[in-house]
Amino acid sequence: MESVLHEILPIVILSLAVSLTAVLISCVLGMPLGVCLALSRMRGRSIIKALAFSGMAMPPVVVGLLLYLLLSRSGWLGEWQWLFTTRAMILAQVILDLPFVIGITLTAVEAVPEELQFQLQSLGATPWQLRWTLLGESRNGLMLAAMTALGRGLSEVGAVLMVGGNIEGHTRVLTTAILLETGRGRFAIALSLGAILLTLALAINLAFIKLRRQTSR
């Protein structure tokens, strides 16, 4: 039992570390972009919006393959030496998470009535203060964006397997471990890992629901 725990715990910790870091980066980059897109009247806005929404359907394995080619020794980003590291796994998840964060943020901010924007400006809000206030008003949508991205990251297998390599003690996460154990025929362990993944997802969603209740008060 102790040896199983010893084996599994680092995998759980790495899964959380990779996915949470990717979500954090995606939120920092994607939320301001989503707000700007929602408020902007620039040309080509609908094309960017369509790209963001299409990005949600991006197959992880294709992202993994493209990143693999870019990060491999002969690739454009080969100099970084990121292939088969957690950095590459985080980068893959950021690319997969970003469209969700941008798309959901954009939709949440667009749902705030335009008249509210005018009324806030009439109270003296500068463009940046307006954006900040609208972010606050869209907080439920923003939380949903972060949770969706986290869910996608935690359950993702194709991209992290290709760029992480599933190296024990280095880049092995829950999903790649499940794949490996299934291949080895160790279904009991694979199922246990699956149960841990589901429990994590449930715990995160419960925390989200509680946070949402608190912020809605």
Place this chain on the structure above:
Amino acid sequence: MTSRPLYHLLDVCFELSPDFALRIDDWQHSAGQTLCLVGPTGAGKTTFLKVLTGLISLQTGSIEFDGHGWSQGVASIDDSRRIALVPQRPLLLSRSVRANVEYGLQLRGFRADDWINELLHRLGLEKLAAKSAQTLSGGQTQLVAIARALALRPTVLLLDEPTANLDPASVGLVEQVLEEMRQRHRTTLIWATHNMFQARRVADRVALLLAGRIVEISARDDFFHRPVDPRTQDFVNGRMVY
């Protein structure tokens, strides 16, 4: 007119839609005075107030505010922060009542707890201060919108039917608070109303708007007792005009 002009609009045109445009040929308003805008629904009262916020880009014409020209009718942030609007259908932030009232001051980096307490007290909002603004009735929302605009001690207060959702006692209270504000801070009030009795009570001057144009503007008593334009005569006598 003894006081200096605060607003001067010249040849202003703002096309709201293909069917409606606000056209103001030459209009001036002095600081510290209360102007009531009256007119039937769809006459352009709300659009006129929106133009006066300095947040809307004009098609043509010029606006001068306290000696500063606004490029295409858009005010600098310094000028626009001297003007506050109480909208006809106020929308509040999903925060507490107090946070909503403090919002404008917060944007300016100020805190004024005593002033906010006084306002909440004067408008009977003290007990609601900690409550979520999303749970308020229409009348309470209107009072919070008035409080959040008054909190800024603006040079100009633009009021779009500010008492439309209020009971008679609250209407009296709001009129009294606004009059106090005017006397204490020499606030200029530009007040759109459907209520002729209210216009008679609060206005120094009254303007009749029809189809986006000012038909007649004059001192309150002249407007109600000696109207010049036949349409104004009809309007003050309760006959519908278009």
